[in-house]
Amino acid sequence: MxxxxxxxxxxxxxxxxxxxxxxxxxxxxxxxxxxxxxxxxxxxxxxxxxxxxxxxxxxxxxxxxxxxxxxxxxxxxxxxxATIVPGFHDAHIHADGQTLLYEVLVGNPFEVEFVTIDSIIEKLRKRAAQTPKGEWVRGYFYDDTKVKDGRLITRLDLDKVSTEHPVRVGHRGGHTSFYNSKAFELAGITKDSPDPAGGEFFHDASGLSGRVAERANAVIQKGGTYPSFTPAEDAERARKGAAHFSNELVRYGITSVQSSTRQFADLQALQQIRPEGLLKHRVSFEVAGDLLEAMIANGIRSGFGDDWVRLGATSENVVDGSFSERTARLGVAYPGISPPYYGIMTQPQDVLDAWAERVHRAGIRLNCHANGEAGVESTLMAYEKALKAYPVKGARPKITHCAIVNPDILKRMKAMDAVPATFTTYAFYNSDKFGYYGEEIMKRALPFRAFLDMGIPAAAGSDFAPGPFAPLMGVQGIVTRKGWDGKIWGLNQRVSVAEAIRIHTLNGAYCGDEDKVKGSITPGKYADFVMLEKDPHTVDPESIITIKTLKTFTDGNEVYSA
Missing domain, CATH: 2.30.40.10 (Urease, subunit C, domain 1)
Incomplete structure (x- = not known):
């Protein structure tokens, strides 16, 4: 050797x-x-x-x-x-520790677990009893296919929580939520209200079903009041949330993330916990809103920062709907739905084009959320126009999710070196949703084999909270294409264990434009690594998820030990 x-x-x-x-x-x-x-x-x-x-x-x-x-x-x-691999890299995550610490969790954030609608109602009732009338009562990590009742939660269900509080249950996918009657009342929304652009109010026999998608959520959330905290309390919550999430990440062997969260508050919190030794993972912080505008105004480009916290690509600019919530904009109609349903586009092409060119010219890496083929094609069109208007070598535009592709999409991505950060844990965790797409679409979904064969260094992006972030769940999922329910979808897109580990390590670093300093155990690179109980290459592939993380090291220092 x-x-x-x-x-x-x-x-x-x-x-x-x-x-x-x-x-x-x-x-x-x-x-x-x-x-x-x-x-x-x-x-x-x-x-x-x-x-x-x-x-x-x-x-x-x-x-x-x-x-x-x-x-x-x-x-x-x-x-x-023991087996040692480079520290795992999650190329798309919402590292929101405050939700884990302070909010009502109606589902399991980390594992496959079934709950009941009654259990959700009971948890929210307890929070409502402690909440002033008129203030929002909110539940997180609801997953419609992880409910024993076998149906969606409804407006009428949530009316049992309270008739004096607006109530919201957010789907963990992040693009749809469910509300009670009081929430609609306070927002002035009736069964006859039109859908806003880029959003939808869903209906059933009772009128408003309670389900709301995409930009329609912003309309309904204008009603009611929200809990308020002093600046000092807000800062302390942000610090505790950031430290808690860092502990959770290294427990699973994750040493680097590309993260989009609460912008200024979380960026400040990361910097504050770092000198206290509470930041145990590296962060490429993805920017949006006022922070993005501040970068543009002050000439700050992607990559600014240091070994631990740096400014990365933009936060995901949402182009279409959700893969897990079945609102992704497809190139063909969803099977078995009448009248034909194609999903949701959230913004017109000219608006996306203008955004892409402005951000690209400012030296900030482009990053759009696009799931279905139509969403990905719209994103590629905007990227192609921006790169043509202002050519930059090594731009590496990012496509978050890029869940469903076709051969033309693959060719266009390869031509511009666009890097996808695609779901991996979904292959195991969300297999109970793939029937909504059918096998023909799933042959082109979570297309890691197609990416690698085209020479596209696809990275793993859990999208937590929408999906669990356990890397070994992701490795098993894309190696076997078999879900927790034993069903196999799109077996043609499976990869080897070695390829799956690369997707979760070096390819993640490439996606963040950090592959020269992380992602492999190579002299000169950061000493971030994970010690595993067993070798994923040699165990039964369907048992990879059970392998324990023994130790995690960041910067050569032990930050987790089982």
Whole structure:
């Protein structure tokens, strides 16, 4: 087994041989040995051991090659034959720890678990009893296909929670919500109210069903009052939420994310918890609203920041609906729906085109949410116009989700080096929704095989809260294409275990334009890695999800231990 390394006296300098490493005046801070290391580095795919100095990998090789390294202060970690891979990278996540800490969770954020409509009502009743009349009572992580009742929650169900509070149950997919009668009343919405542009009020035999999609949510949420906090209370909630979410991420082996959350508040919180040692993962922060405008006005470009927190692409500019909530804008009609239903587009092409060119000219990486073929095609059209108007080498425009494609889409993406951050955990967690699309569409959905065969370095984007963020759930899902319910969809799009791990590591770094410093166990890159109980490459593929994370390291420091 050959060894690669960098001189310990100057990590940022030129590479040097193993002999120079051993003779260097500086000694490694950490040596990990007796491991089964999958580096995700084609120059040296596997190893037994590696050394870390100043938060970077400095040598990778065999146990024998590492024996002579280190000094009195070097920590030596015997991995006991455990499997080690680079730290997992989630290329699209909403890292909202405040919701996990402070809100009513009516479903399980992390695992497949079935609940009842009665249990949802009871949880919300308890919150309503503690909430002033007229103030919103809200529930989170509802999943319509994880309900034992086998039906959607309705306006009439939520009327049982309260007739004095507006009540909202948000689908974990993030694009539809369910409301009680009081919420519609306070917003002045009746069964005869027209749908707003880019949104929809759904109806049933009772009139308004309670289900509201896309931009119609903003209309109904104008009614009622919301809890208020002092600036100090808001800041403290943001700090605690950020620290809590960081702990959750490293528990699953995630060391890097591309995250879009509450903008200024969460960006400030990340910076505040970092010197306290409470930030345990790296963040490419995706920007929107006032923060995006501030970047444009002040000439701040994507990439500004440091090793831990940097400004990344834009937050996802939503072009169409949701894959999990069946509002994605397809190129063909949804099967079995009459009259024909194609999904929702949320903005006209000229508005999207203007946004893309303005942001691209400002040196900020483009990022749009697009699920169905029609949504992806609209996004590509805007990107093509922006890149033609202002050519930039290595722009790497991002498409968040990119859930359903066709051959023409793949060719256009490859031509501009567009990078998809596509659902992986959905393949396992949301298999009970794929019947709404049917096998013919699912052959082109979550299309990792098609991406890789086209040479497109697709990345894993859990989209949490819409999907769980457990990387090994994602690996199993896209390797087997079999869901929790035992059903297989789109088997033609499956990938190998090695490919799935690359999708969750190096490809994520590429998606964030950070592949030169993270994503593989390579000398010179950040020493972010995960120790796993078993080897995903050798276990039964249908048991990958059960593999435990033993330890997680960020910057060469242990940040989680089982």
């Amino acid at each position: 050959s060894m690669t390394g960098l001189g310990l006296a100057g990590i940022a300098g030129t590479g040097s041989s193993g002999a120079a490493l051993a003779a260097g005046s500086a000694q490694p801070d950490l040596i990990v040995y007796n491991a089964k290391v999958y580096t995700v580095d084609d120059a040296q795919p596997t190893a037994q051991a590696f050394a870390v100095k100043n938060g970077r990998f400095v040598a990778v090789g065999s146990n024998d090659e590492m024996k002579g390294y280190g000094g009195p202060a070097t920590r030596r970690l015997d991995a006991g034959g």
